[in-house]
Amino acid sequence: MHIREIKEKIYAVGVNHWDRRLFDELIPLPDGTSYNSYLIIGSEKIALIDAVDPSKENELIENLKKINTQKIDYVISNHAEQDHSGGIPRVLREFPMAKVVTNAKCKGMLKDLLLIPEDKFIEVQDNESLSLGNRTLQFIFAPWVHWPETMLTYLKEDRILFPCDLFGSHLATSDLYAIDEAKVYAAAKRYYAEIMMPFRKNIQKHLEKLKNFQIDIIAPSHGPVYHKPEFIINAYRDWTSDNVKNEIVFPYVSMHGSVEKMAEYFIDAVMKRNITIKPFNLTKTDIGELAMAIVDTATIVIGTPTVLTGPHPAAVYAVYLCNALRPKARFASIIGSYSWGGRMPEMIKEMISNLEVELIPPVIAKGYPKLEDFKALDALAENILEKHRSTGII
Numbered sequence: 045m046h047i048r049e050i051k052e053k054i055y056a057v058g059v060n061h062w063d064r065r066l067f068d069e070l071i072p073l074p075d076g077t078s079y080n081s082y083l084i085i086g087s088e089k090i091a092l093i094d095a096v097d098p099s100k101e102n103e104l105i106e107n108l109k110k111i112n113t114q115k116i117d118y119v120i121s122n123h124a125e126q127d128h129s130g131g132i133p134r135v136l137r138e139f140p141m142a143k144v145v146t147n148a149k150c151k152g153m154l155k156d157l158l159l160i161p162e163d164k165f166i167e168v169q170d171n172e173s174l175s176l177g178n179r180t181l182q183f184i185f186a187p188w189v190h191w192p193e194t195m196l197t198y199l200k201e202d203r204i205l206f207p208c209d210l211f212g213s214h215l216a217t218s219d220l221y222a223i224d225e226a227k228v229y230a231a232a233k234r235y236y237a238e239i240m241m242p243f244r245k246n247i248q249k250h251l252e253k254l255k256n257f258q259i260d261i262i263a264p265s266h267g268p269v270y271h272k273p274e275f276i277i278n279a280y281r282d283w284t285s286d287n288v289k290n291e292i293v294f295p296y297v298s299m300h301g302s303v304e305k306m307a308e309y310f311i312d313a314v315m316k317r318n319i320t321i322k323p324f325n326l327t328k329t330d331i332g333e334l335a336m337a338i339v340d341t342a343t344i345v346i347g348t349p350t351v352l353t354g355p356h357p358a359a360v361y362a363v364y365l366c367n368a369l370r371p372k373a374r375f376a377s378i379i380g381s382y383s384w385g386g387r388m389p390e391m392i393k394e395m396i397s398n399l400e401v402e403l404i405p406p407v408i409a410k411g412y413p414k415l416e417d418f419k420a421l422d423a424l425a426e427n428i429l430e431k432h433r434s435t436g437i438i
């Protein structure tokens with residue numbers, strides 16, 4: 045990755061991972077990702093903000109050498125996850141006088157994950173400052189964004205916030221700044237949906253705390269730098285708010301056509317009522333796209349046949365995902381079919397205990413759907429419409 049100067053003697057020295065397509069062996073990366081690291085040269089001390097994934101540590105060291113850095117005094121570790129911390133041991137070998145600056149909880153995790161010895165750490169407290177001479181770093185604790193040890197670093201004189209994962213996007217790009225706002229917005233929303241959404245309430249509090257800081261630039265540890273910080277801050281305020289849209293997200297799977305026929309009818313019934321519906325055939329769905337869709341939706345409807353006595357495994361995964369990500373949806377329901385019995389609806393209800401939703405009575409057909417089943421689907425669509433109206437969504 046080419047080194048770029050954000051401001052005088054403040055450099056982006058991280059690395060793009062253009063062709064990475066899976067994160068944590070779980071999250072699809074259609075646009076690759078980046079591991080951003082920033083070098084700040086003060087009049088007395090030099091600090092590196094976060095490192096990179098171990099797979100790209102050679103490139104990080106090369107970038108640091110290109111700047112002709114003779115020393116690094118501090119490595120600021122905002123977050124212990126290895127895609128940001130994994131390169132720290134290599135940095136410490138290359139710059140043996142450097143100390144790792146972080147909070148007590150992050151220090152403990154770095155010792156566990158990377159075996160960094162105790163004597164390499166400088167432990168800081170919330171709102172504590174560290175002088176680089178003519179520049180000052182201030183540390184802002186932000187637990188559960190998205191791990192318990194996370195902190196943000198604020199460069200006072202230059203009004204730059206280094207928030208690590210907060211405000212990030214899995215997006216490898218040659219642009220230093222978020223110039224293609226539509227592309228960056230989509231990538232940042234996907235990142236929020238997959239990683240940050242379960243911690244929505246915590247992020248609301250951290251956004252309030254950040255109102256006390258004058259921020260000209262946000263430099264996250266994934267994706268481009270925000271030279272218009274209000275762009276991403278406003279997006280996060282929207283995503284983390286309690287506001288939902290007049291939408292239904294409808295992940296479904298069908299084995300022998302029954303649920304597929306019900307899905308087609310239900311989609312049409314919803315469209316006739318001017319409710320936006322986002323169907324996801326779970327045999328073909330990018331799970332990240334589904335996660336993005338549930339950020340704003342008012343209602344989630346699961347469609348599944350009964351396999352043995354419970355939901356189809358693909359539907360189980362979708363329900364598990366929704367329950368884990370804890371979207372702000374208000375309502376939920378189920379469309380499905382069965383042949384001889386089972387507890388499919390009850391099992392799904394038990395699996396969404398994290399969701400603060402009102403459950404609307406499901407529509408379950410025995411075998412292939414019949415006239416009364418289609419009438420019930422019309423009634424479900426009408427019920428959802430009335431629920432949206434009654435809560436002011438429409």
